[in-house]
Amino acid sequence: MTRPASSNPFAMIQPGMADVTLTRDDMKFIATLVYEQAGIVIREHKEAMTRGRLARRVKALGMGSVAEYCAFLKTPQAAGELPELINAVTTNHTAFFRERHHFDHLRKDVMPRLLQERGGRRGRIRIWSAACSSGEEPYSIAASCRDVMGPRSDVDFKILATDIDTDILVRAEAGLYPAELFERLPGDVKPLLKLEGGAGRGEARIVEELRRMIAFKRLNLIEKWPMSGPFDVIFCRNVFIYFDTQTKASILDRFVALLAPGGFLYLGHSESLPQPHPKLRLIGRTIYERTA
Ligand SMILES: C[S@@+](CC[C@H](N)C(=O)[O-])C[C@H]1O[C@@H](n2cnc3c(N)ncnc32)[C@H](O)[C@@H]1O
Structure with a gap:
């Protein structure tokens, strides 16, 4: 019989292994x-x-x-x-076109309006995926926007994708995923995520055209942010759940300051504002518009 290595009844130790007891x-x-x-x-x-x-x-x-x-x-x-x-x-769970209604709103309501306002004059369109994890969220944004924009070059379009986790950002930037993730996508969005040939067996890579639309950077949401905005859309989904009310309120104020008037903030399915914000109006499921 193996003798317990510690008198602590909750000790997690087996011979030859590290003692993972957490006091x-x-x-x-x-x-x-x-x-x-x-x-x-x-x-x-x-x-x-x-x-x-x-x-x-x-x-x-x-x-x-x-x-x-x-x-x-x-x-x-x-x-x-x-x-x-x-x-x-960090918990990095994510998926392509997760919480589909945000991408539908972006594609059908937001992008056509922005292109009408800014197209033709090389106007700027900026989207921020704040806590992008392994990249499925920003690539879904890129695919949705590309679908609306087509190959036009009369807008200056960029997605900023940030996360605190440096390991996950390396994976995100590579744009390489198990092929089965794409196979499982609903038929109407599947063709939007264009893939490159020549990835390894069982893997698929997002095409360069979509990868080029995104700048991946490390950014800690509770530290100072180097960007001055404005952003037309901010995705901040499924990260507020890890923060307390005070942290959420302070980040939210800073999002609002960086959002263009008329811009949109998307939160995750189980998230809401820590308190009503005078400049944000709920216009759809976890979709907030900056009013002024
Ligand atoms: C559950 S994932 C959400 C990914 C994606 N937004 C989605 O909804 O599918 C949460 C991400 O938040 C990131 N995160 C946690 N704390 C953070 C912080 N202080 N600053 C920036 N990112 C953070 C984690 O590294 C993780 O990748």
């Missing part, structure tokens, strides 16, 4: 650090998930335990590890 104090320490660095609130019931995610860093660094990793994070030498910790704790 209550270490859980508190990690939650505070992640909140300070990224605004993400890790609640107590997420302990098992947090332990699993920290275990990946413990393994990558060749350490013996989560306790050792937490002790290391408290040293000045750990500054370079903080982005890795944040990469490990």
Whole structure:
């Protein structure tokens, strides 16, 4: 019989493996650090998930335990590890044309109006995917807008796609995905996401024409933003759920300041404004228009 390596009944250790026991104090320490660095609130019931995610860093660094990793994070030498910790704790779940109604609104209502206003004079159209994860969201935006614009060159069109997670941004920028993700798409949007030939077996790559429409950058929503806007549309979906009311309210004020009057903010399906905003009007399912 294998003897338990620790007297702690919740110890997660097996012979030859790192000890991934996460004490209550270490859980508190990690939650505070992640909140300070990224605004993400890790609640107590997420302990098992947090332990699993920290275990990946413990393994990558060749350490013996989560306790050792937490002790290391408290040293000045750990500054370079903080982005890795944040990469490990973020949840990156996303999908092409997720929450389809936003893309329908963009394609049918927003883009035709913007092109009418700005086309012909090389007018600017700017869209921000703020928390773009592995790129499915900005590529769906690019595909939708490209469909409306066609090959016209009389507008200066760009999508900014940002995320805090540097690992996920590398994947997003590559535009390479399992082919089955495209196969499963509804028939009417499937042809919009044009794919390149020659990707590896079982993989498919977004064509360069769509990739070129997007600039991927690392940006932490709780830090200073370098952009001055204005944006015509901001997608900020399924990230507010990780923030507290105060963080959401402060980010929201900054979104409004960067949105053009008449511009739109799209939130995720389970998200709402932390409080009514005097310059935002709800005009559809999780679609807000900047009024003035
Ligand atoms: C669940 S994904 C949402 C992706 C996409 N917007 C969607 O709705 O499908 C949440 C993303 O938010 C990012 N994120 C979390 N905290 C962030 C922060 N402080 N600044 C920027 N991005 C953050 C995560 O890295 C993750 O990729």
